Amino acid sequence: MYKYDHYDQAMVDTRVAEFRDQVERRIAGKLSEDQFKPLRLMNGLYLQLHAYMLRVAIPYGTLDSRQTRMLAHIARKYDRGYGHFTTRQNIQYNWIRLEDAPDLLADLATVEMHAIQTSGNCIRNISSDQYAGAAADEVVDPRPFAELLRQWSSFHPEFSFLPRKFKIAVIASETDRAAMRLHDIGIQIIERDGEIAARFYAGGGMGRTPMIGPLIRDFVPIGELISYSEAILRVYNRYGRRDNKFKARIKILVHEMGAEKFIAEVEAEFAHLRGLNIDAPAAELARIKAFFTDPPFEAGLPDEIDRLDPDFAVWLDQNTHPHKRPGYAIVTISLKPIGGIPGDASAEQMELIADLAERHSFDELRVTHAQNIVLPHVRKADLATIWGALAEAGLAEPNLDLVTDIIACPGLDYCSLANARSIPVAQKIARRFADQQRQRDLGELKLKISGCINACGHHHAGHIGILGVDRKGVENYQLLLGGSGAEDASLGQITGPGFDEDGIVDAVETVTETYKTLRADGERFLDTYRRVGMTPFKEALYG
Amino acid sequence: MKILTGNDLKTGDVVWWTGESWSRHVSDAAEVGDNSVDVIAIEEAARRATAIYEVAADHTAGGILPVHIKEKIRATGPTVRPDLKLAPADPAAGSWVI
Numbered sequence A: 001m002y003k004y005d006h007y008d009q010a011m012v013d014t015r016v017a018e019f020r021d022q023v024e025r026r027i028a029g030k031l032s033e034d035q036f037k038p039l040r041l042m043n044g045l046y047l048q049l050h051a052y053m054l055r056v057a058i059p060y061g062t063l064d065s066r067q068t069r070m071l072a073h074i075a076r077k078y079d080r081g082y083g084h085f086t087t088r089q090n091i092q093y094n095w096i097r098l099e100d101a102p103d104l105l106a107d108l109a110t111v112e113m114h115a116i117q118t119s120g121n122c123i124r125n126i127s128s129d130q131y132a133g134a135a136a137d138e139v140v141d142p143r144p145f146a147e148l149l150r151q152w153s154s155f156h157p158e159f160s161f162l163p164r165k166f167k168i169a170v171i172a173s174e175t176d177r178a179a180m181r182l183h184d185i186g187i188q189i190i191e192r193d194g195e196i197a198a199r200f201y202a203g204g205g206m207g208r209t210p211m212i213g214p215l216i217r218d219f220v221p222i223g224e225l226i227s228y229s230e231a232i233l234r235v236y237n238r239y240g241r242r243d244n245k246f247k248a249r250i251k252i253l254v255h256e257m258g259a260e261k262f263i264a265e266v267e268a269e270f271a272h273l274r275g276l277n278i279d280a281p282a283a284e285l286a287r288i289k290a291f292f293t294d295p296p297f298e299a300g301l302p303d304e305i306d307r308l309d310p311d312f313a314v315w316l317d318q319n320t321h322p323h324k325r326p327g328y329a330i331v332t333i334s335l336k337p338i339g340g341i342p343g344d345a346s347a348e349q350m351e352l353i354a355d356l357a358e359r360h361s362f363d364e365l366r367v368t369h370a371q372n373i374v375l376p377h378v379r380k381a382d383l384a385t386i387w388g389a390l391a392e393a394g395l396a397e398p399n400l401d402l403v404t405d406i407i408a409c410p411g412l413d414y415c416s417l418a419n420a421r422s423i424p425v426a427q428k429i430a431r432r433f434a435d436q437q438r439q440r441d442l443g444e445l446k447l448k449i450s451g452c453i454n455a456c457g458h459h460h461a462g463h464i465g466i467l468g469v470d471r472k473g474v475e476n477y478q479l480l481l482g483g484s485g486a487e488d489a490s491l492g493q494i495t496g497p498g499f500d501e502d503g504i505v506d507a508v509e510t511v512t513e514t515y516k517t518l519r520a521d522g523e524r525f526l527d528t529y530r531r532v533g534m535t536p537f538k539e540a541l542y543g
Numbered sequence B: 001m002k003i004l005t006g007n008d009l010k011t012g013d014v015v016w017w018t019g020e021s022w023s024r025h026v027s028d029a030a031e032v033g034d035n036s037v038d039v040i041a042i043e044e045a046a047r048r049a050t051a052i053y054e055v056a057a058d059h060t061a062g063g064i065l066p067v068h069i070k071e072k073i074r075a076t077g078p079t080v081r082p083d084l085k086l087a088p089a090d091p092a093a094g095s096w097v098i
């Protein structure tokens, strides 16, 4: 894991002190809310439906046990005993007191964490593959590059006031586990003829105008990662629309300008920047890389696992993933218990997960964009023990990538921008499909729910997506089919008129039942949908 | 009727305008009539509450409640966490008039 150097620590500590002063001035009346709001937002502090809400960054989703325990401590001391893991690999606390926020941030800074750039029109937390450093299919660990980008983008003076927020994801395998092409910039680290390089996509995004980012450069030498990123940001900063908030994201610029012209602009800027030597020296990248070397894996570990307990066997098949090293596995801890709140974890659960990571995963854990937690490096021999501990804490739901592994934004239960609640819909659907046999029979099915058009719950990218809308003051839900945030990225299409809260649960079931009658051997729901199209589903839904 | 809601500046707690002060309980809310703009200006300056806005409300069997579901949830807490609702006589909720 990356460790702060004294620059990193000094920056974060200074920011805490600065914010402490700003909070004092706000409470003393020296700053009005209009003056204070942009300052608190720069520190991740929102004012939401019930209280102040703090969003804490988890860079590329990687945590150690000390940090996770601190997240639990914050939940307990400053909040109401829980936190919400988000689709951007962050954690949100819903009940923060303004007067406590400086102390909270000071506590957070002791474990090299902060809430800087988790809001506002700047470059946000860089997200990545939750299996980074552990997956068998990656070219290299993408996190050193994500860390380099984090350092470049932190307090970047030119990019602190962009036309709009800016989100970057970095992956390093053909399988996309980070919804890379739905980011403002998506970077895929590749290897060609023995050389590591970066492939750039730009102009993806969700929100009210979802777009899949087009490829804008197939090969950027890795030593020019920053120059090329800077070139994109400069073109965006210059031409991005500031006249209309809804047209201000880079996706609109790329779309309106056309990818070809956009690429030409970026290339011109890149040519200019190339001469300026702004990339980090190779020694700095090497310094960062040294923090991400493999932990001391043991050789010669057995691959056999005792599958005698049928419940364990189900969890094993569903929630573990092949590791790059023999004798090891990647474990996903589902934060989607049936009837629970997707992505929420209590302080006690966080502490348990921290203990398991410390004991069984070289002190590392990850947060996934699907709002789950990963133990990346677990000895297969330890899996049964881990499963037992998780089961006791209600964390052993064997539903990874199944219909009840639902992504849901906070919706109207917490969010002041919402049109409808997301969480109760997720809970009802999970209960309807609670039967494990039934879930597994339906196979991979990514269901994603947003409480408004902002799409924090990735509904456009759901195999089945649900969007909450306000119909004359009543919650209503639109159904979308055929989206994907993976390497086969696509945007879901709306089926037709929306449904009420119970109707949407029935509608999802109608869709899955229709799929069962139509599927060919080995087809996931998404494959069947792509083969047969919307019509049979529409007929089943609206007859 | 029209009532005012905002957040307690220091804690962020949702509060309702009682006519002279702020309460955490929507049942204490008072009709603000045509005075919203003035009250908001005075109260924002007084720094007790922030992000103040007007909402439509009704007298219901359960007391005063906002008309729209968003402010209903604001008044009563997340529907998915009944354990976090503000109990009327909950001493842990703190002094309820600020």
Ligand code: HEM
Binding pocket: A046, A048, A053, A085, A086, A087, A088, A092, A164, A167, A182, A183, A184, A204, A205, A206, A207, A208, A249, A408, A409, A410, A414, A415, A416, A417, A454, A455, A456, A457, A458
């Ligand atoms: C409750 C406080 C939140 C607020 C006020 C908020 C606000 C917004 C807004 C306004 C947008 C649309 C931006 C645009 O289209 O330009 C957005 C997008 C997004 N938010 Fe949130 N959000 C909140 C919580 C969350 C949570 C809890 C998650 C994760 C579960 C999240 C993840 C995202 C993602 C992934 C997008 C789409 C990204 C994109 O279009 O590039 N947000 N959010």
Ligand code: SF4
Binding pocket: A409, A410, A411, A412, A415, A416, A417, A418, A419, A450, A451, A452, A453, A454, A455, A456, A457
């Ligand atoms: S999608 Fe809408 S309702 Fe959901 S968290 Fe984002 S802004 Fe709030």
